[in-house]
Amino acid sequence: MCAAASRPPRSGDCGGRMVTRQLGRAAGEAAAAIGSRAQSTATVPSKSSRKGKKVNVLYDSLERGIAEKEETDSKRLKWEPGNWRQQLENIREMRRNKDAPVDQMGAEKCFDSSAPPEVMRYQVLLSLMLSSQTKDQVTSAAMLRLREHGLTVDNVLQTDDVTLGQLIYPVGFWKNKMKYIKQTTAILKQQYGSDIPSTVKELVNLPGVGPKMAHLVMDIAWKNVTGIGVDTHVHRISNRLKWVKKETKTPEETRVALEDWLPRDLWSEINWLLVGFGQQICQPVNPRCRECLNRHICPAATRC
Numbered sequence: 001m002c003a004a005a006s007r008p009p010r011s012g013d014c015g016g017r018m019v020t021r022q023l024g025r026a027a028g029e030a031a032a033a034i035g036s037r038a039q040s041t042a043t044v045p046s047k048s049s050r051k052g053k054k055v056n057v058l059y060d061s062l063e064r065g066i067a068e069k070e071e072t073d074s075k076r077l078k079w080e081p082g083n084w085r086q087q088l089e090n091i092r093e094m095r096r097n098k099d100a101p102v103d104q105m106g107a108e109k110c111f112d113s114s115a116p117p118e119v120m121r122y123q124v125l126l127s128l129m130l131s132s133q134t135k136d137q138v139t140s141a142a143m144l145r146l147r148e149h150g151l152t153v154d155n156v157l158q159t160d161d162v163t164l165g166q167l168i169y170p171v172g173f174w175k176n177k178m179k180y181i182k183q184t185t186a187i188l189k190q191q192y193g194s195d196i197p198s199t200v201k202e203l204v205n206l207p208g209v210g211p212k213m214a215h216l217v218m219d220i221a222w223k224n225v226t227g228i229g230v231d232t233h234v235h236r237i238s239n240r241l242k243w244v245k246k247e248t249k250t251p252e253e254t255r256v257a258l259e260d261w262l263p264r265d266l267w268s269e270i271n272w273l274l275v276g277f278g279q280q281i282c283q284p285v286n287p288r289c290r291e292c293l294n295r296h297i298c299p300a301a302t303r304c
């Protein structure tokens with residue numbers, strides 16, 4: 001039996017030889033896994049006096065090799081669209097003037113910034129409820145009329161349906177929206193102290209509020225980015241640029257697909273960027289590809 005068995009092994013005794021033999025085997029396995037680079041550095045210590053140093057080199061080599069392999073694996077698993085950074089930069093450049101309808105009349109521009117915080121939040125929610133299937137110009141005009149009338153929870157609850165309908169007309173689906181606004185406002189009064197809920201889960205439980213709206217409300221009203229607000233523009237352009245791994249059928253599918261790879265610090269900006277880009281250049285019908293900086297790197301560009 002080796003005398004060194006009862007104390008911690010050192011290189012040079014039989015414990016050390018055992019460690020180096022094990023490391024030698026591990027080095028061989030790691031080298032096979034990580035390729036020729038690891039093989040060239042995974043030297044098994046010999047009988048020379050530099051054994052300790054070589055063991056350290058071996059550890060470093062193994063750790064480096066394993067770290068590199070893990071990084072490669074994670075990159076291989078993480079899908080992202082080709083050219084997306086360049087496409088995004090081009091869209092930023094095309095949106096530099098901030099002169100799309102959304103820039104002047106979007107939900108961020110429709111509330112009274114001098115109102116108490118809970119009133120501002122209520123107005124953000126209402127402008128987003130009005131905005132679905134409606135042009136920004138029409139939503140903005142309706143919000144102006146509502147604010148002149150008095151856009152608070154109490155005031156809306158005291159407003160009869162006919163008057164409320166006249167105030168929001170002609171936003172898309174105005175009759176349904178009038179009903180949803182009344183129901184939602186009553187819930188806010190009864191359950192949230194005339195404020196709006198501060199979670200997506202509670203927001204989507206309100207009548208007439210879907211996931212897209214909820215994430216935008218969280219971002220604009222609560223300054224909390226919880227997800228990407230995907231409307232028809234974001235949905236369409238993401239599919240044209242192939243920013244989704246496979247074609248998506250609904251905005252909600254697109255949201256999930258985008259959130260899978262798009263860095264989180266871009267989630268808020270992407271809605272604003274793509275909505276304006278869709279209003280001005282990448283329009284639903286007849287996109288203006290000839291004016292688009294992405295025309296050479298866009299899979300959907302029309303070459304005319």
Ligand code: SF4
Nearest residue numbers: 282289292295298301
């Ligand atoms: S090239 Fe055409 S389809 Fe592609 S992003 Fe530009 S406008 Fe849209």
